[in-house]
Amino acid sequence: SQTIHQWPATLVQPVGSPLSLECTVEGTSNPNLYWYRQAAGRGLQLLFYSVGIGQISSEVPQNLSASRPQDRQFILSSKKLLLSDSGFYLCAGTVSTGQNTGELFFGEGSRLTVL
Amino acid sequence: AQSVAQPEDQVNVAEGNPLTVKCTYSVSGNPYLFWYVQYPNRGLQFLLKYITGDNLVKGSYGFEAEFNKSQTSFHLKKPSALVSDSALYFCAVRDDNAGNMLTFGGGTRLMVKP
Numbered sequence: 001s002q003t004i005h006q007w008p009a010t011l012v013q014p015v016g017s018p019l020s021l022e023c024t025v026e027g028t029s030n031p032n033l034y035w036y037r038q039a040a041g042r043g044l045q046l047l048f049y050s051v052g053i054g055q056i057s058s059e060v061p062q063n064l065s066a067s068r069p070q071d072r073q074f075i076l077s078s079k080k081l082l083l084s085d086s087g088f089y090l091c092a093g094t095v096s097t098g099q100n101t102g103e104l105f106f107g108e109g110s111r112l113t114v115l
Numbered sequence: 116a117q118s119v120a121q122p123e124d125q126v127n128v129a130e131g132n133p134l135t136v137k138c139t140y141s142v143s144g145n146p147y148l149f150w151y152v153q154y155p156n157r158g159l160q161f162l163l164k165y166i167t168g169d170n171l172v173k174g175s176y177g178f179e180a181e182f183n184k185s186q187t188s189f190h191l192k193k194p195s196a197l198v199s200d201s202a203l204y205f206c207a208v209r210d211d212n213a214g215n216m217l218t219f220g221g222g223t224r225l226m227v228k229p
Contacts, residue, residue, distance in 0.1 A: 004158075032215070043221040044205070090158055094215075101147045101166055102209035102217045106158035 002027035004107035006091050012113045019064075019078040021110045023091030026072070031093035033074040034104070035066055038088040050074060086114045117142045117210040121220035128196045128227055136191040136204050136223045138180075144212025148189040150180055153203040153222075162204075165189060176200070196227045
């Protein structure tokens with residue numbers, strides 16, 4: 001089965017510090033990968049998606065960046081965190097069913113608190 | 116363009132009663148429709164999907180959803196709610212005629228009271 005591992009699960013960082021959240025995928029190859037942010041237990045905001053190694057599309061301009069150094073690795077980074085970067089970050093990948101339905105499977109999330 | 120709406124921020128239901136969480140969508144082609152559930156501080160879990168075929172789709176934990184093309188709806192239902200069903204529910208759509216990304220609704224919080 002396809003699974004996503006995210007770490008760290010929780011992170012408390014001071015304003016202005018760097019960030020690195022990592023997502024790795026098991027059980028599939030060449031998935032599309034996504035980073036979402038969820039504020040206050042509500043809706044999902046798509047931040048970045050990647051269709052392959054080194055290919056990143058940004059949906060929202062911000063001080064975050066993403067990289068995909070390997071097929072099954074997707075990293076969310078920041079050089080200097082802002083208070084507004086606090087939230088719950090979810091990594092997701094496309095389910096490989098051969099139908100290209102767009103169905104996603106999600107990691108367990110990383111909760112970031114910026115103080 | 117594809118879009119999905121969940122008109123209720125919160126749904127309250129008593130344990131043992133039937134529940135409905137509403138979802139409507141807009142696509143130019145044929146829709147692929149999904150429901151996900153999220154428990155506190157967890158990722159989204161897949162509940163069920165409609166791709167083609169029977170309009171009534173059965174999923175995990177006793178949930179089902181009915182695809183209604185004329186009303187462009189895909190409401191989530193369960194005959195008898197459990198307190199443990201309390202969670203945040205997301206509807207999502209993908210237009211088979213446009214791209215390959217899902218669009219998510221804003222989420223509906225389901226509160227089941229004993």
